[in-house]
Amino acid sequence: MNMLASIPGAMDAVISGTTLAQASAPAPMAASQLAHYLFVSAALFAIGLIGFLTRRNLIIMFLCTELMFQAAGVALIAFSRFHLNMTGQTFVIFILTVAAAEAAMALALVVLLFRRRESLNAEEFSEMKG
Amino acid sequence: MGFMMTLSTILATLASPIAALAQSEPVHAAQQEAGHAAAKMEAIAAPGVGPLWLLLIPVLPLVGFVLSALCAAFKVKSKLPAWLTVLCLGASFAVTLAMYLQISSGQIANPSVATGFEWIRVSWGLGDAHSIVANFGLYIDSLTCLWMLFVTGLATLIGLYASEYMAGDVGAGYCRFFAAFNLFVFSMSCLVMGDNLLLLYLGWEGVGLCSYLLIGYFYKKPSAVEAGKKAFIVNRIGDLGLALGLMLTAVHFGSIEYSVIFAKAQPYLTALSEGRLGDIPAVVQLIPVLLMIGAFGKSAQLPLYVWLPDAMEGPTPVSALIHAATMVTAGVYLIARTYPLFLLSETALPIVAWTGALTALLAATIGMAQFDIKRIMAYSTVSQLGYMFAGLGVLTSGGAAFHVFTHAFFKAMLFLSCGAVMHGFAGQLDLRKLSGVGSMPGWRVVGIAMLVGCLNLAGFPVITSGYWSKDMILGEAFANPHMVAIGWILLLTAGLTAYYTFRVYFRVFVGPKYFEPGDEVHGHGGGDHGSHGADAHGADAHGHKAHDEHGHEGHGHDAHAHFHPHAPGWAINTVLAILAIAAFAVIGLRFVGGHEGWVSGLIEHSSANYAGHAMYAAAASHAGAGGDEHAHATFFGYDAHTAMMYVSGVVGFIGIAVAFVLHFVGRTTAAKSRADALLPLVGPLAKWAQGKWYVDELYNAIIRVPLLVLAHLFHLIDKAIVDGIVDLFGWVPKFTGSSLRPSQSGVLHGYALSMAGGLAVLVLIVVMVMK
Numbered sequence: 001m002n003m004l005a006s007i008p009g010a011m012d013a014v015i016s017g018t019t020l021a022q023a024s025a026p027a028p029m030a031a032s033q034l035a036h037y038l039f040v041s042a043a044l045f046a047i048g049l050i051g052f053l054t055r056r057n058l059i060i061m062f063l064c065t066e067l068m069f070q071a072a073g074v075a076l077i078a079f080s081r082f083h084l085n086m087t088g089q090t091f092v093i094f095i096l097t098v099a100a101a102e103a104a105m106a107l108a109l110v111v112l113l114f115r116r117r118e119s120l121n122a123e124e125f126s127e128m129k130g
Numbered sequence: 131m132g133f134m135m136t137l138s139t140i141l142a143t144l145a146s147p148i149a150a151l152a153q154s155e156p157v158h159a160a161q162q163e164a165g166h167a168a169a170k171m172e173a174i175a176a177p178g179v180g181p182l183w184l185l186l187i188p189v190l191p192l193v194g195f196v197l198s199a200l201c202a203a204f205k206v207k208s209k210l211p212a213w214l215t216v217l218c219l220g221a222s223f224a225v226t227l228a229m230y231l232q233i234s235s236g237q238i239a240n241p242s243v244a245t246g247f248e249w250i251r252v253s254w255g256l257g258d259a260h261s262i263v264a265n266f267g268l269y270i271d272s273l274t275c276l277w278m279l280f281v282t283g284l285a286t287l288i289g290l291y292a293s294e295y296m297a298g299d300v301g302a303g304y305c306r307f308f309a310a311f312n313l314f315v316f317s318m319s320c321l322v323m324g325d326n327l328l329l330l331y332l333g334w335e336g337v338g339l340c341s342y343l344l345i346g347y348f349y350k351k352p353s354a355v356e357a358g359k360k361a362f363i364v365n366r367i368g369d370l371g372l373a374l375g376l377m378l379t380a381v382h383f384g385s386i387e388y389s390v391i392f393a394k395a396q397p398y399l400t401a402l403s404e405g406r407l408g409d410i411p412a413v414v415q416l417i418p419v420l421l422m423i424g425a426f427g428k429s430a431q432l433p434l435y436v437w438l439p440d441a442m443e444g445p446t447p448v449s450a451l452i453h454a455a456t457m458v459t460a461g462v463y464l465i466a467r468t469y470p471l472f473l474l475s476e477t478a479l480p481i482v483a484w485t486g487a488l489t490a491l492l493a494a495t496i497g498m499a500q501f502d503i504k505r506i507m508a509y510s511t512v513s514q515l516g517y518m519f520a521g522l523g524v525l526t527s528g529g530a531a532f533h534v535f536t537h538a539f540f541k542a543m544l545f546l547s548c549g550a551v552m553h554g555f556a557g558q559l560d561l562r563k564l565s566g567v568g569s570m571p572g573w574r575v576v577g578i579a580m581l582v583g584c585l586n587l588a589g590f591p592v593i594t595s596g597y598w599s600k601d602m603i604l605g606e607a608f609a610n611p612h613m614v615a616i617g618w619i620l621l622l623t624a625g626l627t628a629y630y631t632f633r634v635y636f637r638v639f640v641g642p643k644y645f646e647p648g649d650e651v652h653g654h655g656g657g658d659h660g661s662h663g664a665d666a667h668g669a670d671a672h673g674h675k676a677h678d679e680h681g682h683e684g685h686g687h688d689a690h691a692h693f694h695p696h697a698p699g700w701a702i703n704t705v706l707a708i709l710a711i712a713a714f715a716v717i718g719l720r721f722v723g724g725h726e727g728w729v730s731g732l733i734e735h736s737s738a739n740y741a742g743h744a745m746y747a748a749a750a751s752h753a754g755a756g757g758d759e760h761a762h763a764t765f766f767g768y769d770a771h772t773a774m775m776y777v778s779g780v781v782g783f784i785g786i787a788v789a790f791v792l793h794f795v796g797r798t799t800a801a802k803s804r805a806d807a808l809l810p811l812v813g814p815l816a817k818w819a820q821g822k823w824y825v826d827e828l829y830n831a832i833i834r835v836p837l838l839v840l841a842h843l844f845h846l847i848d849k850a851i852v853d854g855i856v857d858l859f860g861w862v863p864k865f866t867g868s869s870l871r872p873s874q875s876g877v878l879h880g881y882a883l884s885m886a887g888g889l890a891v892l893v894l895i896v897v898m899v900m901k
Contacts, residue, residue: 052886061878129876130875
């Protein structure tokens with residue numbers, strides 16, 4: 001880790017083919033700073049997970065999954081900045097796009113499910129019981 | 131070129147008996163004979179090219195088959211298929227006659243091959259040495275001519291007979307009958323005319339199929355279906371032998387074409403005539419034994435004869451054509467055609483002779499005790515086929531062929547006469563329930579035809595053709611020092627034959643007039659076997675209207691006052707008359723064309739010629755030298771042939787006389803005769819003979835029962851082990867599924883919790899490992 005940090009842009013040159021060294025490279029980030037971001041990310045994820053497990057409302061549960069998504073996004077951004085590697089940011093853009101599409105579909109499903117049972121309680125829907 | 135060569139060889143062959151006659155020194159006769167045989171075998175080996183119009187002989191019946199099938203497709207409700215059949219078969223007979231005339235006048239080489247098209251070619255390399263070829267080609271020699279003459283001739287006549295006999299079935303059944311009838315003649319001509327063993331095999335299976343189809347013609351009757359199956363299955367056993375023989379021929383000789391086989395067998399034949407038996411490989415000696423099994427199956431010889439009596443379930447014209455005159459002689463034909471191969475084996479021909487003789491005796495004893503006249507005729511067919519095999523076995527292929535020829539006429543006539551009775555009396559075939567039929571109005575032709583047939587079958591001296599053909603076989607058997615025992619068996623059989631034949635005649639056709647109609651009228655099984663009724667199949671229904679004024683005298687008692695026998699019409703009478711005349715006319719063939727008759731002359735110029743077997747040097751030199759009476763066994767000091775003319779005549783006469791005394795003299799009712807008084811004297815023998823010596827039961831016990839037990843055993847193994855394994859493979863996933871099913875609760879949070887738990891475990895592992 002230290003080795004990668006000590007040679008800025010080296011990994012990027014290998015992975016992306018462009019060299020950050022040519023651009024004006026930002027200052028490297030300290031490991032303690034990274035920990036803060038990761039803590040936020042972990043907290044977001046934990047909140048989302050707990051919410052998903054405890055709440056019964058489909059929309060809330062859906063929003064909780066979004067929270068977990070964003071937690072992953074924050075972690076990626078943080079690592080990206082820490083390693084000065086653009087791949088993490090690319091992935092976050094990707095996640096946002098997928099999340100947008102997924103949100104549209106999931107909400108549509110929720111609407112359909114609501115029409116079926118007149119309820120948003122997740123426990124109403126257990127037809128796949130083996 | 132080839133034609134000229136062949137002609138000159140034939141001339142040489144014709145001249146050689148004269149040369150042999152001139153050679154009066156008996157010591158040199160064997161060498162003379164060897165050269166003689168070699169000359170003849172060369173004549174076989176070089177076939178000329180036959181004209182293609184000969185193909186019309188098999189093709190015309192095929193056309194008849196297609197036309198009859200079309201009649202069925204267009205639902206023709208008239209006698210059209212019968213007339214088409216008679217036309218096609220008649221035309222085929224005309225072509226056969228033309229073929230015979232051209233062969234005998236030398237315009238077609240004897241033998242010659244007419245190739246239609248290449249049928250099958252199996253190659254595994256380049257050149258003829260690495261391929262087996264079976265052309266759709268015809269091998270034409272005088273043996274072919276002989277067989278085809280009576281096959282097509284009788285088929286035409288019997289087709290005409292059937293047009294009336296089957297009239298009750300006009301419609302789909304009528305078309306089906308004639309389609310199979312034509313297909314039979316086509317198959318038979320492939321069998322007889324094919325230039326290779328595979329085409330013979332095609333015909334062989336084809337006639338078997340047609341036989342099956344026609345035995346099971348009344349397929350609604352269980353006994354007919356059973357009989358058809360029995361015939362088919364028993365024939366399969368024989369066919370296995372034929373197939374193996376064919377394959378062995380292909381393996382050893384590298385070809386299945388007769389001309390090539392005969393050419394390649396020539397060195398062995400030469401070795402044989404020079405007495406070098408050791409030069410003939412065992413494989414070659416095995417071929418005839420295998421072919422023989424096929425012949426035994428098709429020609430109903432021991433131990434495979436059991437299907438033929440049951441085959442009488444078929445309509446009578448079929449019994450007459452297929453199961454008396456033509457198909458069952460296919461075995462005789464096979465042996466005659468491949469006679470050079472049979473000569474090469476030391477054991478083959480003696481086996482054929484013994485099988486034939488024993489079959490003849492066994493079938494005759496069964497025939498004596500039966501009451502169903504059609505079955506008696508069936509057993510007599512088996513018995514006479516035994517005669518033919520014995521004839522082949524004692525080296526008189528000419529005599530065997532002559533017996534085939536005469537038997538075809540008189541046995542067809544006997545069957546057709548029995549069929550007319552059956553047709554007229556609503557399926558009645560029990561000789562205890564019919565009497566004096568021959569003197570009823572409208573039945574005279576049938577009565578006379580029956581008498582002629584019986585005289586022929588019994589071998590009545592001098593005036594019957596059956597006497598002359600039987601005599602040739604008997605004489606040759608006694609003339610051959612190795613075969614005298616067979617001669618005695620055949621002589622005994624001749625007496626028994628005369629007895630049972632005239633038992634039928636004296637009981638059914640003469641004597642007090644009496645009849646009980648068959649079970650078609652009563653609608654319940656009253657016959658001996660209770661199974662032949664359906665043959666006349668509706669014929670009695672129309673029988674009433676046309677013949678109301680006939681047959682009243684025939685009524686035995688008032689119980690049958692409503693039933694009127696249905697006297698045969700013009701078609702049946704014409705055919706019977708023609709056959710009766712033909713049965714006498716063929717006597718003439720004994721005295722024209724060569725010293726042993728026309729048939730022997732034909733046989734001598736075909737592959738069935740037998741000269742040259744060192745083992746039978748005595749018999750061979752006798753036959754080849756023509757009328758020269760040295761070096762063969764005698765019958766109590768007299769020449770066997772001359773003695774047999776008297777002895778067999780006397781034996782036949784005694785048989786007829788016994789039947790006359792027992793079944794005609796003093797008989798006042800149909801059911802009883804003086805023979806009944808003699809029954810206690812023979813003890814259980816009569817009952818056993820009536821039970822057909824329980825051969826069917828024996829086969830059931832030693833073949834069918836073990837097979838059934840084995841089948842049940844295998845069924846159990848199949849159920850328990852094979853099915854068990856398959857079921858196990860089905861059961862494992864089913865069990866796994868049902869035990870895992872409760873884990874799917876259907877509650878969303880359950881899944882979420884398990885995912886979270888899984889994640890926790892994963893994280894825990896990562897954390898632990900990273901440390």
